[in-house]
């Protein structure tokens with residue numbers, strides 16, 4: 001088991017190296033590292049969970065229930081306006097000792113698994129590319145949409161959002177969610193319409209039910225305190241998903257595939273999308289995933305859209321089955337803050 005010293009070291013390291021976009025977490029992580037009760041509590045977290053992210057999300061979650069706590073004034077995602085200052089440590093120590101039991105309950109049970117709405121702005125490029133390919137094959141630009149690793153299903157509602165890429169805008173300007181992304185292309189975004197969704201379905205080994213207030217609050221508490229735009233997009237997209245009634249089935253990707261796709265009404269292709277999910281798979285799982293999609297393509301064309309982490313920018317790839325030919329469509333910020341489109345040329349690699 002990980003020692004307390006190792007956990008404290010990971011908290012300090014998070015503050016020094018990882019919390020680059022959160023001045024508040026840069027300060028809170030080393031404060032927590034110096035509090036043995038908090039470090040001891042992290043020894044009980046679920047296996048594989050990063051200690052700083054779990055603890056800081058648990059703190060933010062408990063602060064949601066404590067509007068009077070001075071510490072809350074530092075959390076912009078909770079309406080706070082204070083920058084970290086000399087009184088932060090006092091506010092921190094006035095808060096956590098009375099919350100130890102509640103924090104422990106969260107730390108023991110919760111996972112760090114976010115659902116990033118703005119990734120939809122990156123995925124949309126692939127959905128336009130799918131529509132183009134369908135039209136080229138003289139098919140209607142309509143397909144089923146299945147997300148593997150869908151979490152709460154926020155990305156499945158992408159066609160209910162509006163988008164802004166620099167000066168170019170798409171979607172209903174009155175949509176409750178507008179996702180704004182920096183466009184790093186030399187030419188404006190392709191104005192071609194994306195494909196139309198027939199059936200939509202999420203699959204996740206541990207789905208998040210937005211109708212469960214605790215589960216929804218935990219997902220929001222994972223958003224770092226300075227990321228106010230992400231929190232607002234999360235709130236608005238969550239409301240859209242609840243209204244839409246998106247289904248996220250509890251299943252492992254490799255149990256669901258390929259047979260799960262057969263249950264979709266016939267005659268239409270399926271777009272199988274995954275974002276920041278397959279990079280958690282072992283090599284053997286990735287091969288099995290690829291093979292399962294190849295098998296599913298015996299009954300319908302499959303368009304696989306992958307947005308997965310890579311050094312220098314996540315890769316947006318489109319793979320068509322049968323055949324398994326992949327095109328790199330874009331590079332992007334992991335949270336969708338920018339997107340750099342690449343030539344939509346066929347087949348940069350073949351699987």
Ligand SMILES: C[S@@+](CC[C@H](N)C(=O)[O-])C[C@H]1O[C@@H](n2cnc3c(N)ncnc32)[C@H](O)[C@@H]1O
Pocket residue numbers: 113114115116117119148149150151155203204205206207251252253254274275276277280
């Ligand atoms: C980092 S989250 C990304 C969620 C969402 N795709 C997004 O980009 O916002 C990864 C999700 O994949 C799910 N996941 C991981 N392994 C899986 C598997 N083998 N089968 C199905 N879901 C899986 C996790 O439970 C988690 O909800």
